[in-house]
Amino acid sequence: ARAQDLSGRHVIVSAGGTREPLDPVRFIGNRSSGKQGLAIARAAAARGARVTLVAAHLDAEVGAEASASLGGDVVRAETAEELAAEMRERALSADVVVMAAAVADYRPATVSEAKIKKDDSGDALTLVLERTPDILAGLAAGRSDGQVVVGFAAETAPDREALLELGRTKMARKGADLLALNVVGWTAGFGSDDNAVVVIDRSGTPVGEAAGTKEAVAHALLDAVVPLLP
Ligand code: PMT
16 A cells, blocks of 8 residues: 555646647647656545546546546646636645646637638748746745746657756746656657656755656655655
8 A cells, every 4th residue: 555645735736638629620739648647646635635636638547547546536628828827726725736737838818719720821821839837836936935836848859868967947937836847749648558757856956866657656756746745
């Protein structure tokens, strides 16, 4: 049995990919399946935490597994805007907040009420995008005393040194307590069953490392969280 080192704690985890609408039938999205976020939620529950999963788009089987294992503690959020609102509200009562969702950095500046027609644009269509709110930076800036705020950094880095460098730059912008750095690509990170992370603290120092199933990665991440809790 797992150590119940999160017993009595409330852990909120975001998972999956946001979808930013262009018109009633189209969106800009990404390939996040939700597997890593769900694995963190389940690992925290196995360690005794009360868990809330805030789910953006999840692959169908991941969504089914989330409902089966977490039941009513799954909240839906489609867009970056909706995810920001859910996380902000739910973070108020949380001891640990983990942003594993892949959030769009940009969304269409206008959402067409009617389906966009190719007749209106000819052979090329230009989309104007605007920035979405940085949810993790907002949660970190507004964290309560003793609350631990954890983010991810998804990078297409060629090696560990480059990954650490990119992760440290991202940490400086986000202000989280911990950042799990993972290499992503056409076949890595997004959608896969396995993952590999280096966990850094606020000073950019590696405090944990894991490669294996997303469950193993989840437990390694929580191992780095527990010592930070008051
Ligand atoms: O879902 P899976 O298929 O299992 O894949 C897992 C994963 C690769 C998606 C996951 O491990 C991961 O890396 N999630 C974060 C993806 C991401 O958006 O990374 P980023 O480097 O773009 O963002 C850095 C951090 O800021 C993340 O914690 C992200 O949630 C957060 N963010 C990003 C943009 C934004 N507008 N608001 C945010 O809060």
